[in-house]
Amino acid sequence: MKSHDLERFITAQKGVFQTALGEIQQGKKNTHWMWYIFPQIQGLGFTENSKYYGIKDLQEAAEFLHHRVLGPRLILMCHTLLALETNDAHLVLSSPDDLKLKSCMTLFSEIPNSDPVFEKVLKKFFNGLKDHITLKILNLHR
16 A cells, blocks of 8 residues: 655644634635645646645545544544534635535545544535535546
8 A cells, every 4th residue: 555645734734724723713714725724636626736735546535534633633624614603615715715625525525434524514515515526536546
């Protein structure tokens, strides 16, 4: 099994995670951190950040989720979203970050025996619908 370099996420989150958490707690994202807090499958975005922080496959997603720092942070961010009164991802994250959230939740919900929080976020903010492009890319890797 190939081990992925998750250090890029740890480095990016240093000094930023608490800001991101605070913004979500307030119900409005104001700064730029989406790529490394709520990562997506590689192949959705074409910017340097989306390529660099793109999750390569379901194995890397599982490694991220089971990482001693990254996994708990992602789950905390999801629970923070669920605690908001609104169910409007666009209101909280604006565009296109609302779509990135849907992609991220889809990716992590596809990990076998994954935490149910990802499905809960999809249900609350996206009527339970998953991102079809993420699913298509994942099916190419299986």
